[in-house]
Amino acid sequence: MAACADQEERLDLHAAGALDAAETVRLLEHLASCPGCREAFEATREVLSLAALPPPSATxxxxxxxxxxxxxxxxxxxxxxxxxxxxxxxxxxxxxxxxxxxxxxxxRSTRWTAETPDAAPPRAAAVEDGVATETRQTLADFEEWAGLEPLEATDVAASEDDAMLDDLDAWDDDFEQGEML
Structure with missing residues (x-):
């Protein structure tokens, strides 16, 4: 005997345990009255049991x-x-x-001039005051680069700057010795 055509899918789902509770109740009622569906259900359950994995071991x-x-x-x-x-x-x-x-x-970036493009920036020839000569040359290079009018060496501001640098050096010495103002 063959299963009912409208019940085949539900039989397979019930054999696999995938049918919801309300559908299961209706299918069980149908199985009680239909020997063809019972036979198809048992065949499906037997086939699925062959494909079932054994229970896992403790390991x-x-x-x-x-x-x-x-x-x-x-x-x-x-x-x-x-x-x-x-x-x-x-x-x-x-x-x-x-x-x-x-x-x-x-x-250091080299100064670019129209006359000698590869020339290095001029250095002070004489080392009169050591750092002061280098500072004046650096200031002159900066003024030339910035397009400013050069300051005169006898400028009053230059002598005031030297006095301020001396004061700053004295403050640095005091600070290094731990004196606080």
Whole structure:
């Protein structure tokens, strides 16, 4: 005997245990009255029992229970490795930037003039006052670069600047000795 055409799908779902409670009640009532559907239901259940897996052993259950923890631990290890890679890359980039600043920082730009484009900036020939000569030359180079009128060496402001620098040096000495004002 064959199963009823409108009940075949519900029979398969019930044999697999996937039918909801209300449908199960109606199907069981139908199975009590229809021998063809009972026969089809038993055949389906027998076929599904052959495909069913055996119950898991104690070792398999332990491994299945530990699976979320192992998966989380593996994910955490991967995240840690990835963050270490990024930190290392950032550190290498920072070291490269510092090295570039240290190497390129001391370079001085050369002054470009129309007469001698490859000439180096002129240096003071005589070292009269040591740093003062270099400072005057640097100031003259800056004024020339900025297009300003050069200051005269006998300018009153220059002597005032020297006096202020002397005062500043005295303050630095006092500070280094621990004296506070």
């Amino acid at each position: 398999e259950r332990t491994l299945q229970e530990a699976l979320p923890r192992r998966t989380l631990a593996a994910w955490h290890r991967e995240q840690t490795r990835q963050s270490l890679r990024w930190r290392t890359l950032g550190s290498v980039a920072a070291v490269a930037a510092v090295a570039a600043v240290m190497v390129l920082g001391p370079w």
